[in-house]
Amino acid sequence: MxxxxxxxxxxxxxxxxxxxxxxxxxxxxxxxxxxxxxxxxxxxxxxxxxxxxxxxxxxxxxxxxxxxxxxxxxxxxxxxxxxxxxxxxxxxxxxxxxxxxxxxxxxxxxxxxxxxxxxxxxxxxxxxxxxxxxxxxxxxxxxxxxxxxxxxxxxxxxxxxxxxxxxxxxxxxxxxxxxxxxxxxxxxxxxxxxxxxxxxxxxxxxxxxxxxxxxxxxxxxxxxxxxxxxxxxxxxxxxxxxxGNYAEDMQRRREIAKMYHDGLSGHDKIYLPQGPSDGDHYDVYQNYELAAEERDALRAHLANKGIRTIIQWAGTPVHWFEKLGYGREQFDDLPRTDWFFDRCLMLPMHMALSDADVKAVIDTILEFYES
Missing domain, CATH: 3.40.640.10 (Type I PLP-dependent aspartate aminotransferase-like (Major domain))
Known part of the structure; x- marks a missing residue:
């Protein structure tokens, strides 16, 4: 655990x-x-x-x-x-x-x-x-x-x-x-x-x-x-x-993101965000948000191992809020958003994470898909 x-x-x-x-x-x-x-x-x-x-x-x-x-x-x-x-x-x-x-x-x-x-x-x-x-x-x-x-x-x-x-x-x-x-x-x-x-x-x-x-x-x-x-x-x-410490924070988050990217790349059921070396973009990784097949089962597996994750916006893009007068069925022109929110998951990303913590997250994800 x-x-x-x-x-x-x-x-x-x-x-x-x-x-x-x-x-x-x-x-x-x-x-x-x-x-x-x-x-x-x-x-x-x-x-x-x-x-x-x-x-x-x-x-x-x-x-x-x-x-x-x-x-x-x-x-x-x-x-x-x-x-x-x-x-x-x-x-x-x-x-x-x-x-x-x-x-x-x-x-x-x-x-x-x-x-x-x-x-x-x-x-x-x-x-x-x-x-x-x-x-x-x-x-x-x-x-x-x-x-x-x-x-x-x-x-x-x-x-x-x-x-x-x-x-x-x-x-x-x-x-x-x-x-x-x-x-x-x-x-x-x-x-x-x-x-x-x-x-x-x-x-x-x-x-x-x-x-x-x-x-x-x-x-x-x-x-x-x-x-x-x-x-x-x-x-x-x-x-x-x-x-005064912000440059250090940006660098550390990019290091964590690179560990996630290197450890999880190439898996056919995981869709990763862009890596830290991405041409015109400089990402600071406020969050590490990916898409995963069998998302809910994966999340439960991680939780059972003591690793907490969240689904951003409680899993609800704005156009799904029915009580605000919207609803998924009203929109047929946001297919990528719909696809993503059926699969999106955010992994731990903060300054208190150790390299060992990040490796544990990676290993536990791979373990889920290999079982």
């Missing part, structure tokens, strides 16, 4: 316990809780890392998308094309500004397909919003070409994509805005909810700055309707510290 959790939440704190304790005491002793220098310093470090002009810490990734959409005037009567293989928050952010999410299929890399999106464009379409999923970017050349052809904006749900790149350009830096999530299980998580919204547009940056803090401008004057979507300064201080 093994003891390999899907994600090790206590390990987030234990890894840098002394440093986090010192940060907590420093911030709290200064009474620096809301919109203080720690947040400004984190935002500057994040913008530099991503290669963007502006980054704003907000309270979570969902509100980051809502703010970005509202800043660009997306609202009733508008359509935004997304992949159905995404978290419900992507579609919800569009609905909550009064617009309509339209679902595209995924490609062979299980991410937003520009070819599928091209078939969904109407006179109401205003933007393409790929989800930079599992720590991988969509093919942004294809997305960009499609947007240019039809005069559409590009937005990015890059909640899982911090550090991912396509042709050297970071996720979250391609379009009118990009977003991040710092939920604890993200590749760089904080100790609660947190997020960021980024842009290279100065006018949009002013709107985002105002909207996240009750419509107040840089002079503290209320100039528009806004909301309270600020990132807590204490969380920003923790994240500022984590930025």
């Amino acid at each position: 093994y003891d390999i959790p899907f994600f090790n939440y206590p390990a987030i704190y234990k890894r840098f316990e002394k440093e986090y304790d010192a940060i907590f005491k420093d911030v709290c002793s200064r009474g620096a809780f809301i919109l203080q220098k720690d947040l400004a310093e984190f935002e500057a470090a994040l913008a530099e890392f991503l290669g963007v002009k502006h980054a704003f810490g907000v309270n979570d990734g969902t509100n980051a998308m809502i703010l970005g959409l509202k800043a660009h005037g997306i609202g009733p009567g508008d359509e935004v094309i997304i992949a159905s293989h995404t978290y419900i928050a992507t579609a919800a952010s569009i609905k909550l500004v009064g617009a309509t999410p339209v679902f595209a299929d995924i490609g062979e890399d299980n991410i937003f397909s520009a070819a599928s999106a091209a078939k969904k464009i109407t006179s109401k379409t205003k933007a393409l919003m790929p989800t930079q999923l599992n720590g991988r970017c969509a093919n942004m050349d294809e997305v960009g070409a499609l947007a240019k052809q039809h005069g559409l904006m590009i937005f990015e749900d890059s909640a899982q994509g911090l550090g991912a790149a396509f042709k050297g350009k970071r996720a979250g830096s391609f379009g009118g805005f990009g977003t991040l999530s710092f939920y604890p299980a993200k590749v760089m998580g904080c100790f609660g909810d947190g997020g960021a919204v980024m842009t290279n547009d100065d006018a949009i940056a002013d709107r985002l700055y105002e909207m996240r803090d009750h419509g107040r401008n840089h002079d503290g004057e209320v100039v528009d309707w806004g909301t309270n979507a600020r990132l807590d300064n204490l969380q920003a201080a923790f994240l500022k510290f984590r930025m």
Whole structure:
């Protein structure tokens, strides 16, 4: 028996316990809780890392998308094309500004397909919003070409994509805005909810700055309707510290992914994500999501051996949510998404994994198919 959790939440704190304790005491002793220098310093470090002009810490990734959409005037009567293989928050952010999410299929890399999106464009379409999923970017050349052809904006749900790149350009830096999530299980998580919204547009940056803090401008004057979507300064201080270790985290996740890739490649019942050396893509492997025949039996076998896995989004792409007015039977143009969700499975992928843990996962999977 093994003891390999899907994600090790206590390990987030234990890894840098002394440093986090010192940060907590420093911030709290200064009474620096809301919109203080720690947040400004984190935002500057994040913008530099991503290669963007502006980054704003907000309270979570969902509100980051809502703010970005509202800043660009997306609202009733508008359509935004997304992949159905995404978290419900992507579609919800569009609905909550009064617009309509339209679902595209995924490609062979299980991410937003520009070819599928091209078939969904109407006179109401205003933007393409790929989800930079599992720590991988969509093919942004294809997305960009499609947007240019039809005069559409590009937005990015890059909640899982911090550090991912396509042709050297970071996720979250391609379009009118990009977003991040710092939920604890993200590749760089904080100790609660947190997020960021980024842009290279100065006018949009002013709107985002105002909207996240009750419509107040840089002079503290209320100039528009806004909301309270600020990132807590204490969380920003923790994240500022984590930025200093992030290169190490990206490298380790890529090492784990390579072990999975090398150990499981060539099996006719397992469909792996792309490997770490994949041409124009630089993946940071927020998750290691594969497809497997006999998925449920495999998952039970792993659990019986003490290895925990999960099925992303509780096994439900957005277009399957019947209580939201959708349903699998309503869509016959998302075949890859349907195929994938009948088989998808995420293996453990976190910084507390040892090489021995990864080898145990690989060996147990192979044992299942060989039995």
